[in-house]
Amino acid sequence: xxxxxxxxxxxxxxxxxxxxxxxxxxxxxxxxxxxxxxxxxxxxxxxxxxxxxxxxxxxxxxxxxxxxxxxxxxxxxxxxxxxxxxxxxxxxxxxxxxxxxxxxxxxxxxxxxxxxxxxxxxxxxxxxxxxxxxxxxxxxxxxxxxxxxxxxxxxxxxxxxxxxxxxxxxxxxxxxxxxxxxxxxxxxxxxxx
Amino acid sequence: xxxxxxxxxxxxxxxxxxxxxxxxxxxxxxxxxxxxxxxxxxxxxxxxxxxxxxxxxxxxxxxxxxxxxxxxxxxxxxxxxxxxxxxxxxxxxxxxxxxxxxxxxxxxxxxxxxxxxxxxxxxxxxxxxxxxxxxxxxxxxxxxxxxxxxxxxxxxxxxxxxxxxxxxxxxxxxxxxxxx
Numbered sequence: 001x002x003x004x005x006x007x008x009x010x011x012x013x014x015x016x017x018x019x020x021x022x023x024x025x026x027x028x029x030x031x032x033x034x035x036x037x038x039x040x041x042x043x044x045x046x047x048x049x050x051x052x053x054x055x056x057x058x059x060x061x062x063x064x065x066x067x068x069x070x071x072x073x074x075x076x077x078x079x080x081x082x083x084x085x086x087x088x089x090x091x092x093x094x095x096x097x098x099x100x101x102x103x104x105x106x107x108x109x110x111x112x113x114x115x116x117x118x119x120x121x122x123x124x125x126x127x128x129x130x131x132x133x134x135x136x137x138x139x140x141x142x143x144x145x146x147x148x149x150x151x152x153x154x155x156x157x158x159x160x161x162x163x164x165x166x167x168x169x170x171x172x173x174x175x176x177x178x179x180x181x182x183x184x185x186x187x188x189x190x191x192x193x
Numbered sequence: 194x195x196x197x198x199x200x201x202x203x204x205x206x207x208x209x210x211x212x213x214x215x216x217x218x219x220x221x222x223x224x225x226x227x228x229x230x231x232x233x234x235x236x237x238x239x240x241x242x243x244x245x246x247x248x249x250x251x252x253x254x255x256x257x258x259x260x261x262x263x264x265x266x267x268x269x270x271x272x273x274x275x276x277x278x279x280x281x282x283x284x285x286x287x288x289x290x291x292x293x294x295x296x297x298x299x300x301x302x303x304x305x306x307x308x309x310x311x312x313x314x315x316x317x318x319x320x321x322x323x324x325x326x327x328x329x330x331x332x333x334x335x336x337x338x339x340x341x342x343x344x345x346x347x348x349x350x351x352x353x354x355x356x357x358x359x360x361x362x363x364x365x366x367x368x369x370x371x372x373x
């Protein structure tokens with residue numbers, strides 16, 4: 001039952017998500033692409049692209065879209081996918097919410113406590129590792145093209161990657177620029193082939 | 194206007210106009226909640242910021258539900274969280290429905306082909322930017338590297354990395370206090 005599985009998976013992702021939407025990308029990828037195979041790598045990458053360029057928290061955007069696409073891929077009708085999208089986004093919210101209500105008073109009183117600070121001296125670098133892993137796992141043939149079979153596509157992909165990386169980020173101007181550059185590079189691709 | 198609808202509208206406004214994820218919302222929330230509406234004092238807001246950073250869950254949702262909870266109890270918390278999430282859900286659903294019919298279009302396909310390497314770069318950039326605030330030094334830079342390798346090469350679940358890191362941090366802290 002995909003709905004129940006989505007609910008459990010995203011509840012789990014919600015409660016183990018420290019450090020924001022980008023760290024969540026790695027959690028979603030591990031569960032949704034690697035374990036359950038609900039989405040392909042390219043579908044997942046496209047979902048991240050759309051989540052980054054629409055307003056709102058990236059985690060909610062990604063969860064909504066994943067809930068929708070996973071159910072469509074499983075062969076259910078559109079209304080079921082819409083329901084699933086709403087349910088998936090609520091799934092990542094409810095456990096942290098209950099936890100927050102039950103421990104917020106305690107945490108505010110002990111916000112300077114050593115134990116919390118110590119846990120986070122290890123958690124912060126780990127979260128960074130999670131994001132790094134997400135990026136590494138997305139650097140594959142599906143997203144970049146193969147260096148031997150589609151050399152030209154691979155070179156174009158690497159160029160886009162380096163350009164975007166060097167330039168850094170400042171939304172939303174950057175997104176517009178990136179889209180422009182992509183169009184440009186794709187036109188080159190079209191004319192040379 | 195009732196308090197709850199005011200709460201809901203304020204947060205959905207914040208949710209629908211902030212690009213770039215949770216942390217971009219903090220100054221916007223501060224301006225709306227503390228300066229304009231006066232629902233919380235500056236100090237209460239800073240407290241919530243600290244707690245939201247140290248509890249699991251999405252940062253923006255944590256902030257919204259926490260502010261709502263502080264201001265109007267459990268119902269306030271739910272209203273705040275739904276307020277900030279709803280615009281995202283609606284916008285994404287509209288895009289998903291639209292995209293479903295354009296997916297096989299050759300130009301859309303090419304467009305996404307070009308955007309994919311960009312996405313990887315866009316995940317990597319905040320990673321390097323965050324290295325500063327995560328206080329990465331020459332002594333602890335092995336943690337993110339080992340963690341990334343475990344996940345990407347050996348298929349270790351990121352959840353286990355989080356659990357192990359949390360416990361290790363706790364034990365290391367205990368060890369430091371005992372030694373003092």
